[in-house]
Amino acid sequence: MGQSNRALYEQVILEHNRKPRNFHAMEDADRRIEGHNPLCGDHFTLYLKLDGDVIADISFEGRGCAIAKSSASLMTTLLKGKTVREAEDLFVQFHRMVTAKPDAPIDEKAVGKLAVFSGVREFPIRIKCATLSWHALLSALRGTHSSVTTE
Amino acid sequence: MRAVREMSSGIPSNATSIFDVAALRRDFPILQTTVHGKPLVYLDNAATSQKPQAVLDALARYYAETNANVHRGLYQLSEASTRAYDAARHKVRDFIRARLKCEIIFTRGTTEGINLVAQTYGRQHVKAGDEILITHMEHHSNIVPWQVLCEEKGARLRVAPITDTGELDVQAFQRMLTGRTKLVAVTYVSNALGSVNPVKELIGMAHARGVPVLVDGAQAVPHLAIDVLELGCDFFVFSGHKVFGPTGIGVLYGRAELLEEMPPYQTGGDMILSVRFDKTIFNSLPHKFEAGTPDIAGAIGLGAAIDYLNHVGMDRIAAHEAELLQYGTEVLHSIDGVRILGNAAHKASVLSFVMDAAHPHDIGQMLDGEGIAIRAGHHCAQPLMERFDVPATARASLAFYNTCEELDALGKALERVHEVFG
Numbered sequence: 320m321g322q323s324n325r326a327l328y329e330q331v332i333l334e335h336n337r338k339p340r341n342f343h344a345m346e347d348a349d350r351r352i353e354g355h356n357p358l359c360g361d362h363f364t365l366y367l368k369l370d371g372d373v374i375a376d377i378s379f380e381g382r383g384c385a386i387a388k389s390s391a392s393l394m395t396t397l398l399k400g401k402t403v404r405e406a407e408d409l410f411v412q413f414h415r416m417v418t419a420k421p422d423a424p425i426d427e428k429a430v431g432k433l434a435v436f437s438g439v440r441e442f443p444i445r446i447k448c449a450t451l452s453w454h455a456l457l458s459a460l461r462g463t464h465s466s467v468t469t470e
Numbered sequence: 471m472r473a474v475r476e477m478s479s480g481i482p483s484n485a486t487s488i489f490d491v492a493a494l495r496r497d498f499p500i501l502q503t504t505v506h507g508k509p510l511v512y513l514d515n516a517a518t519s520q521k522p523q524a525v526l527d528a529l530a531r532y533y534a535e536t537n538a539n540v541h542r543g544l545y546q547l548s549e550a551s552t553r554a555y556d557a558a559r560h561k562v563r564d565f566i567r568a569r570l571k572c573e574i575i576f577t578r579g580t581t582e583g584i585n586l587v588a589q590t591y592g593r594q595h596v597k598a599g600d601e602i603l604i605t606h607m608e609h610h611s612n613i614v615p616w617q618v619l620c621e622e623k624g625a626r627l628r629v630a631p632i633t634d635t636g637e638l639d640v641q642a643f644q645r646m647l648t649g650r651t652k653l654v655a656v657t658y659v660s661n662a663l664g665s666v667n668p669v670k671e672l673i674g675m676a677h678a679r680g681v682p683v684l685v686d687g688a689q690a691v692p693h694l695a696i697d698v699l700e701l702g703c704d705f706f707v708f709s710g711h712k713v714f715g716p717t718g719i720g721v722l723y724g725r726a727e728l729l730e731e732m733p734p735y736q737t738g739g740d741m742i743l744s745v746r747f748d749k750t751i752f753n754s755l756p757h758k759f760e761a762g763t764p765d766i767a768g769a770i771g772l773g774a775a776i777d778y779l780n781h782v783g784m785d786r787i788a789a790h791e792a793e794l795l796q797y798g799t800e801v802l803h804s805i806d807g808v809r810i811l812g813n814a815a816h817k818a819s820v821l822s823f824v825m826d827a828a829h830p831h832d833i834g835q836m837l838d839g840e841g842i843a844i845r846a847g848h849h850c851a852q853p854l855m856e857r858f859d860v861p862a863t864a865r866a867s868l869a870f871y872n873t874c875e876e877l878d879a880l881g882k883a884l885e886r887v888h889e890v891f892g
Binding site for chain 2: 323324358380386409445
């Protein structure tokens with residue numbers, strides 16, 4: 320395992336990949352959205368239940384690489400009970416981190432547990448994997464589309 | 471003409487009569503390089519092949535010594551360039567054992583060759599209610615051009631099924647040939663599974679019904695000796711870059727009787743005999759299908775690649791690759807949780823696989839850390855991925871310069887993937 324791969328595949332990521340959280344369909348979801356990466360065939364469905372502007376429940380199902388799957392899993396654990404605004408702000412911080420230069424400092428306070436994805440900075444091609452579920456989430460919150468793609 | 475002679479003599483310096491892989495590898499500069507501090511193990515040959523020094527030299531020498539446009543100048547350089555370009559066509563004809571040099575059309579690659587046939591022969595002959603027959607294991611480039619043509623004409627694209635081992639269901643194929651079938655387009659070797667189709671038999675079936683056949687030879691040419699006359703195909707297409715030549719050059723072979731009757735694909739310079747504002751007369755074959763300045767250097771580079779392959783010997787290549795395939799299959803079977811997709815009885819050296827624990831992209835990423843290059847994805851064959859109910863596979867595709875030691879390195883790296891992700 321190369322050094323940069325070790326940085327990419329943090330234990331937390333591998334663990335969420337093995338046992339994804341909130342990994343199920345939701346019968347009574349208010350919103351449901353598909354996220355595709357047509358280049359690799361990855362495909363997730365995200366389910367949301369909103370209480371006003373609070374994310375009351377969130378789950379996902381589908382298949383994809385370890386980065387995409389663990390990112391979706393961790394996202395669901397972080398957003399339950401958060402407001403739409405808080406979710407959007409967290410995504411902005413997350414996106415800023417994964418698209419930064421590899422040696423840029425990480426604002427751990429802003430990204431929290433999502434800091435485990437900082438290894439993605441060394442592999443620009445994997446940014447799409449890490450952000451697929453987040454893009455789906457934002458689209459679902461805005462209620463604009465029924466599906467999003469990375470392309 | 472010194473330059474042309476030198477260009478046509480691009481033979482490997484180290485190859486001897488025994489199959490000396492170590493010596494052959496020295497002919498490929500990129501195989502001497504490292505990735506992440508580890509020797510490059512290049513196992514993505516179905517995507518593109520590496521180039522021997524003889525090809526690199528032919529390209530450099532062409533631009534340094536012979537560069538001029540073809541079929542134009544009445545000066546020595548242009549004549550030399552034209553001769554070298556024609557010599558390349560000659561080499562291609564001999565390589566695939568076509569009858570006539572004018573049956574060899576230079577294209578940008580397999581994709582362009584298929585589009586050319588779809589947009590000329592296809593548009594001319596396919597009408598509403600007609601059918602085009604392909605198989606479930608085609609590359610997107612042998613699906614979409616036909617799909618678009620069928621939509622335009624109100625024709626129907628039919629797809630012959632494959633079995634769970636990744637072999638074409640030949641009986642179903644035969645049943646799907648009907649009075650409405652106007653063309654068959656079939657791959658010789660599956661890029662995603664490695665399955666080798668019995669194209670000669672398929673062509674016989676189609677011809678019995680008077681249906682012409684296009685063979686997608688992109689994945690066959692690097693592995694098998696090709697004889698288009700023996701196969702009896704009407705069209706045969708392949709890409710230079712998959713057969714150790716440069717990118718940007720490819721070949722369409724067509725039977726002269728068919729090519730003669732087909733309208734031009736693109737129009738412009740070089741493909742004309744005379745142009746007046748009221749009437750243009752098209753040039754003869756093969757020029758009718760080569761509008762504009764061709765990829766002269768690419769054709770010459772492909773010619774050098776063919777010289778190289780002839781020297782190595784396609785039969786010896788096939789024998790070595792058969793050993794590699796068997797060894798690689800055993801290596802993959804020895805790793806927990808690995809499943810090979812495509813277990814056809816007749817296979818080229820392609821190992822497509824999935825792992826229980828890890829997604830193909832994670833496998834590809836982990837292997838890259840070890841300097842091992844494989845492809846992870848849908849291999850431009852999404853219908854095939856759906857057929858096997860996987861979003862993607864990892865694929866190690868082997869060339870004659872690969873070794874059992876490299877397959878050992880692959881096995882070791884995959885064991886590590888199993889440990890990390892399992």
